[in-house]
Amino acid sequence: MAPRKKSERVTIRTVAEDAGVSVAAVSKVLRDAYGVSDAMRLKVRQSMDKLSYRPHSAARGMRGQTYTVGVLMADMKNPFFPDLIDGIDDGLAGTQYLPLFGVGRGSSSVERAIVHAMVDRQIDGLIMIGQRMATVDLEGIASEVPIVVIGHHAPDAQSFDSANNDDVRGGAIVAEHMLAQGYRRPAMITLGRNDLMSADVSQKRERGFADALRSAGFAEHDIRIASADDGLDDVTATVRALLESPQRPDAIFGWADYYALEVLSAVRALGFRVPDDMGIIGYDNSAPCAFTQNNLTSVDQFGREIGRQATRLLIERIKGRTQAEHFVVTPRLVARGSSMAVTGADQGA
Amino acid sequence: MAPRKKSERVTIRTVAEDAGVSVAAVSKVLRDAYGVSDAMRLKVRQSMDKLSYRPHSAARGMRGQTYTVGVLMADMKNPFFPDLIDGIDDGLAGTQYLPLFGVGRGSSSVERAIVHAMVDRQIDGLIMIGQRMATVDLEGIASEVPIVVIGHHAPDAQSFDSANNDDVRGGAIVAEHMLAQGYRRPAMITLGRNDLMSADVSQKRERGFADALRSAGFAEHDIRIASADDGLDDVTATVRALLESPQRPDAIFGWADYYALEVLSAVRALGFRVPDDMGIIGYDNSAPCAFTQNNLTSVDQFGREIGRQATRLLIERIKGRTQAEHFVVTPRLVARGSSMAVTGADQGA
């Protein structure tokens, strides 16, 4: 291990000596704890500034809080997550908490390892974004540390909170929009079955999508939902299979933007015109949707607000709330050129 | 703070008792330290498994290592960074180290806060990706913890390592390609001057780009490098200004892909055809470049390899190396439809 200047470290003891008070007094000032006079608080604060003292987090963690919250993200490639992160930053602004991120890489075992590592490092709370673990696993983690999940519906969970949009409604919105735009053979491309679990948001969107088509009079075999079983790299193959099938769809719903962008790429590569030959709709209304070259209709789930709410819930949990709270926001469709079949407006150059 | 079951925590002491050995012995097994018999190691390992013991990182950090490395990222929106992260994961695979990420949000004060927080949490080492701090600041941090920087050239730095591609060469490659493709009025859009510093990779790319044009006989006033002074949101306005200027460029180099994708969007929104009216080239060869709708020519800087090397360098530093090492890889152009003026191949549908 690299050498660290031992003698120079400013500790709580250094500050106490400089201010001429006890270590305990400094600790209290540090934690804004009850029972210090204004005079002492001032003296201590001045010494801390003078010595530019920074409390040693690992040491704090041994007895109390570390003021660190962990954020577990499913991956780094989903363009929707930065919106959530912005919301988390909003929620943390003005507090002492600092977010530290881990990347689960779509594997529940990696996720588990990261969660353990974070708990072992004494984080005060954990926000999980699009994680793959089952609700029962989450209950277990929740007994060790306060958690809030995003992108996982568990309305009955008591031991942890959640923040989501109404994914069933979102799926329905897409189907309704497709039909309103004059598309007649809607299809959906979704997450592979391998990693599916009942709480998964993709499944909720599928249900909303399918239910809306049923309501519109579609027969079961005309409700086409294809899954990209080998993940993101499998989307192109899945699209191709769909486009070569007897009843070729005329509109495709990608369960999330980062899938829909792949769909867009695949569809164009195969020579179809968007939106005339094929309408395409995503979910998340993430930043790339607005690019002229994508011009992707998408469902906005208000990620920043979700991030904000999740953070609020987490801090409340850390402070001691034990009753569960599940925040849900209603999504909204943002129409762009990729689904404008009726108006005939083409997109791009 | 939420209650944590105190009595149930399995500590090193619990393991020691269960295995019938001393605490020190368990600690040694834990650290793979010298001086334990095979029999004891086995016994201890079995007890650890049986009790599913997990060492308490904060406590470890008070005396030794935490086996955590920090990764400071400039932001979450740059599509190139996931490549680097993949490389870091490669480099860390098979070690005990876990990466934890912080997001600097393009602000050197936020970066500083995160670095401090990470150091206070006793991370063993730090990888900084595209950070905005000056070399002198890095020297200061390097005296507290081993660091490796990515996307910051400081070939003379002794106290820390770096991993980069040759950005000057990369800039030159772009200019050469533009001329070879028949473009006659190349321009570049780069980072705003506000956050520019001499080590910045964007500046290196500018230099390579300008030098190559000079070598090709361009006069100073024909070498056009525009900066988006208000950041990413300013790119569209910058592009518009460029396209409305008297000597309109016929090719634009975006200093990084996430800028180039904005350029592509702006150029198309203004009604220009790519690549015929306007060639566009990015830098990083990140995932979105390959999408049919982007089809963006870009410079590949082998991010995954850079991430791998950075990790290797960091671990060596943590293990005690004090001599600096600066890794540099040579970039390569990946030609796609956005710069194919000569062949006339259009892109997209």
Next chain:
DNA sequence: GTGAAAGCGCTAACAC
């Protein structure tokens, strides 16, 4: 309102 002192779970001397 303030301070002394006992840990928190580990690591690393050092003694055996």
Next chain:
DNA sequence: GTGTTAGCGCTTTCAC
């Protein structure tokens, strides 16, 4: 090879 023990920098009783 193995065990004993003194801390690491804090927080938190509990006296005063």
